[in-house]
Each structure stands twice: as C-alpha cells, then as structure tokens.
Amino acid sequence: MDYSLYPRNDVLCIDMRSFYASVEAVKLGLDPMKVMLAVVGDTSRPGSIVLAASPMLKEKYGISNVSRFFELPNDPKIYIVNANMADYLHTSIAIVKLLHQYAPKEAIHPYSVDEIWVTVNGLQRLFGDRWEIAKQIKRDILQRFNLTCSIGIGDNKFLAKVVMDLHAKKVGIAECTYEDVKEKLWPFPVESIWGIGTRMKRNLNNMGIITLEQLANYDRTRLKKRFGVMGEQLYWHAWGIDLSPVFGNFLKTEQKSFGHGISLLRDYSESEALICILDLCEEVCRRARSSHQAGKTVHLGIVYSKDTGGGFSRSQSMLSPTNITMEVYTMCLQLFQRFYDGKSMIRRVYVTLTNLTNEQNIQLHLFEKDTKKNEIGYVMDAIRDKYGATALLRASSYTDAGILLERSKKIGGHYAEAKNNDST
Structure with missing residues (x-):
C-alpha cells in the first residue's frame, strides 16, 4: 500500500475511563481507579441497567455496561448510585472547553459524552509534538477534574480511535501510524x-x-x-485508511426524520397506549416545528408485552405534509385501530414522522378557512420554551398513562438528576 497518496494528520482520540462512574466517585471524594462503584439507571427497578462500572468493579466482579442492577454482588464495599445525566453532560462540556486551550473549535469533534477527537496539526511550536500534547491534555484533565483518560494518536481519525480502543486503554497513551498498521x-x-x-x-x-x-x-x-x-x-x-474530514462542522447532517419511542415501565392497556401515543406525537411535532419541518409519512410501532410477544410496525402517508400534533395523532390512531390485535398488553411504543419538507414549501388548502390549528402548536412551544417543558400539557399527560412529565426529568432516557442521593 502506497501511503504517500493519503493525508497524514495529527489526530488524538480521547476516551474518559468509565466516565459516569468516575464522575460519581469524584463527587464522593473517592479515587475513581480504586473504588468499586456502579451507576444504575434507576435503583428503584431491579432490572435497571448498570450504565457504568468503575475499573475496579469490572476487574473484580466482571460487571459491565450490559449488566443489570440485580446482578450486582452483595458486597458492602460497592457504592451504588443513581445516574445524574446532567452532571455528566456538564463535566463533558467543561472538558471540551479545556481542549479549546489547545486547538480551535473546528478541530474538536465530540463523538459522544465521553469520547472526543482533537486535531492538533501545526501546534508543535506552541505545545510540542502530538505525543507531548497528548501527555499535557491527559495531565490537565487529571489535575482539573480528577478523571483519568486514555488517548489514541493516529494519522487519521480511524487510526486514533482504533489504537485507543486496542492499546491506549491498557497503557494510557498509544500511537498508530500508517506504517504501524500491520503490527498493531x-x-x-x-x-x-x-x-x-x-x-x-x-x-x-x-x-x-x-x-x-x-x-x-x-x-x-x-x-x-x-x-x-x-x-x-x-x-x-x-489498511488504516480513512478520508473523513478532521476539521469543520462534523455534526451538520440533513434531518431525515423526527421520532420518539419509549419502553414502558409496565404493561399498558389499549386506552393507556393511546394516551402514550398522543404524548409521543406531541414531542415529535414539537421537534419538527422547532426545525421548521413538516412530514408527510407517519410511522407507528407497537411492541406487545413479553407474555404474548409480537407487535406491529406500520406507516401511512397523508395528502400533504404536517407538523400539527392532532393530525399526526389521527394518523397514528388509524394505524393502531387497523393493526392492533385488540387484546395484547403493550410494552413499547414509537412514533416517527418522515418524508420531510421545509415548512415554507407547504401551501394551505385552498378552502382552509381556519388557520389557527397551524399556529397553536407554535404558541404552545413558545410557552414551554419560556416556562419549561411541562408548563403546558394536555390533561391526558397528567394521568398514570402519560409519559411527558416523567420524560421531562430525563436526558437520553435516564434521569438528569438522581431520584435520591443515597449510595450504598
């Protein structure tokens, strides 16, 4: 392979070690690398997933991010805490701000809440070569946040990521050039x-x-x-070749759809499922309106409880695109009534709006006299933006089957703040 034909850059891939667990350990004044600590999505649910385990807990008991709360061993030395997603996001943002001391904004690409690419081309006179920059960043993160990270160094983003996964997690910092591919x-x-x-x-x-x-x-x-x-x-x-850009706005992509789904905490009846569907339609249409988009095709997915199994996933298109909640809900209702078996309990629901178009391209029906329903959604959105997501809800959202109140407390499906601060 003639690597002279391909670009070489100085790319770092930074991975925060057991990020959620490490943040929680620091909050408790403990050493993240020595304490046994598990972060659980919801400690009130035995089947809740373990979102993160500290390195020591992984090493001693083999706990991983696919383990369940009830699988944790009965060891009094293990700290068990509820997830605090807001804390993890705030810490992640603070780490990115620290990286701005080394590289411009367009050279920093957060891949996830705990993983970041940084391109450090041309910074030798300021900070040294890419190895020296990696050492300084690792040291700064430890001193500032008491958090440990692993850093992969590569000629492109792929090599930096892979060498971090395969080698740096064991030794702290590792490098892979084109010439190292066969060996590493x-x-x-x-x-x-x-x-x-x-x-x-x-x-x-x-x-x-x-x-x-x-x-x-x-x-x-x-x-x-x-x-x-x-x-x-x-x-x-x-062969270690990756031509993806290392500078610029990596996250700017065309929106293909707007969707929301939820795995319910208990089995829902037919009437309860319809309330859940309405709440999901509200969220989907709110996101569409915020992007000034409307969709022509509505997709409804229903998964039955594990006792019966099965479900359905169906879609249907409307005559014209919309982002009006009740129009999308009406379409979902038609799909539900057509394909629901009439007896099974329901455990998962998702609603998606696709076949998008810019809202400016939509023309009102020639005989449409009442345009208020096209405006009321934006009024409701403005109230929620100003006073909070739950400032204005439909009455059905306050029933036991409603999901918006509970979802408003979560980020990425997990609680933004722990339901309680107790640890065991």
Missing part, C-alpha cells in the same frame, strides 16, 4: 475494530475472514459486491 492492527480479530458488529463479524467469518490481516488481503471487489459501499470501507479501514 492486523493480528486482531475483525470485531475488534470500530464499525464491525456481531452480524458483520458473522458474515465475515463465514467468508473465512477472521483477522484484520485477512480482511486487508481479501479481494476488494468481492467485498464491495457482497456488502456494497460498506465492504469497500472495511477494506480500506483494514
């Missing part, structure tokens, strides 16, 4: 790299591709024929 990447199984999940691993293994070396030396044409563009991308990644 090829011996690993294909599922070790970013972008290959269980299904892709199975497909590749069935083709006799077990390691990254085998993937890199497989016929690229056959990979593309089998997997399309993804197959060709996997081939180039196996």
Whole structure:
C-alpha cells in the first residue's frame, strides 16, 4: 500500500475511563481507579441497567455496561448510585472547553459524552509534538477534574480511535501510524475494530475472514459486491485508511426524520397506549416545528408485552405534509385501530414522522378557512420554551398513562438528576 497518496494528520482520540462512574466517585471524594462503584439507571427497578462500572468493579466482579442492577454482588464495599445525566453532560462540556486551550473549535469533534477527537496539526511550536500534547491534555484533565483518560494518536481519525480502543486503554497513551498498521492492527480479530458488529463479524467469518490481516488481503471487489459501499470501507479501514474530514462542522447532517419511542415501565392497556401515543406525537411535532419541518409519512410501532410477544410496525402517508400534533395523532390512531390485535398488553411504543419538507414549501388548502390549528402548536412551544417543558400539557399527560412529565426529568432516557442521593 502506497501511503504517500493519503493525508497524514495529527489526530488524538480521547476516551474518559468509565466516565459516569468516575464522575460519581469524584463527587464522593473517592479515587475513581480504586473504588468499586456502579451507576444504575434507576435503583428503584431491579432490572435497571448498570450504565457504568468503575475499573475496579469490572476487574473484580466482571460487571459491565450490559449488566443489570440485580446482578450486582452483595458486597458492602460497592457504592451504588443513581445516574445524574446532567452532571455528566456538564463535566463533558467543561472538558471540551479545556481542549479549546489547545486547538480551535473546528478541530474538536465530540463523538459522544465521553469520547472526543482533537486535531492538533501545526501546534508543535506552541505545545510540542502530538505525543507531548497528548501527555499535557491527559495531565490537565487529571489535575482539573480528577478523571483519568486514555488517548489514541493516529494519522487519521480511524487510526486514533482504533489504537485507543486496542492499546491506549491498557497503557494510557498509544500511537498508530500508517506504517504501524500491520503490527498493531492486523493480528486482531475483525470485531475488534470500530464499525464491525456481531452480524458483520458473522458474515465475515463465514467468508473465512477472521483477522484484520485477512480482511486487508481479501479481494476488494468481492467485498464491495457482497456488502456494497460498506465492504469497500472495511477494506480500506483494514489498511488504516480513512478520508473523513478532521476539521469543520462534523455534526451538520440533513434531518431525515423526527421520532420518539419509549419502553414502558409496565404493561399498558389499549386506552393507556393511546394516551402514550398522543404524548409521543406531541414531542415529535414539537421537534419538527422547532426545525421548521413538516412530514408527510407517519410511522407507528407497537411492541406487545413479553407474555404474548409480537407487535406491529406500520406507516401511512397523508395528502400533504404536517407538523400539527392532532393530525399526526389521527394518523397514528388509524394505524393502531387497523393493526392492533385488540387484546395484547403493550410494552413499547414509537412514533416517527418522515418524508420531510421545509415548512415554507407547504401551501394551505385552498378552502382552509381556519388557520389557527397551524399556529397553536407554535404558541404552545413558545410557552414551554419560556416556562419549561411541562408548563403546558394536555390533561391526558397528567394521568398514570402519560409519559411527558416523567420524560421531562430525563436526558437520553435516564434521569438528569438522581431520584435520591443515597449510595450504598
């Protein structure tokens, strides 16, 4: 492979070690690397997921981010805390602000709440080479936040990410250049790299591709024929080649749909499910209005309780695009009445608005005399923006089946603040 044809950049991929658990340990005045601590989505629910476990807890008991609350061992030395998503977001933002001391805004790309890419091209005279910059950032984060991070260094974003996952998490800081790919990447199984999940691993293994070396030396044409563009991308990644931009607004993408879904805490009856659907329609349309978009196709998904299993997922298009809550709800109601089996309890619901268009392109029906329903949504949104998300709700949202009150307390599906501050 002639790597002289491809760009070389100085890219760092920073990963905060056991971020949620580490933040909680620091709040308790404990060492994140030595304490056994688990962050649970909701300690009032035995089946709630363990969102994060401290390194020591992982090492001693094998607890991972797919474990459940009831699976935690009965050890008095283990601290168990409810998730505080707002705290994690605030800390993440503060870390990004710290990175602004090293690189301009367009060179910083937060990939998730605990993982960030930073391009440090041309900063040698200010801070030294990319290894020295990585050391300074790691030291600054530890001194400022008492948090430990791992940093991967690469010639592009992919190499920085992969070397961080495969090597830096063990040694703190690790580097992978194009020339290091055969030594540092090829011996690993294909599922070790970013972008290959269980299904892709199975497909590749069935083709006799077990390691990254085998993937890199497989016929690229056959990979593309089998997997399309993804197959060709996997081939180039196996050689360490990634042409994704390292500067600019990485997050600016065209909105394809607006959707909301919820896994219910208990089984819902038909009448309760309709209240839940209305609340979801309210959220979907609010997001569409905030982006000045409207959709023509409504998608409703229903999953029945585990006792019966099954469910349905159906969509239907309207004559013209809309972002009016009751119009979307009416379409959902039609889909529900058509496909619901009439007896099963319901455990998950989701509503999606697709086939979007800019609201300015929508023309009112020639005979539409009452335009108030097109305006009332914006009035309600303005009130909520000013006084809070729950300042104005439909009466049904206050019933036991309503979900908006509870969702307003959460970020990313988890409580913004812990329901209580007790730890055990």
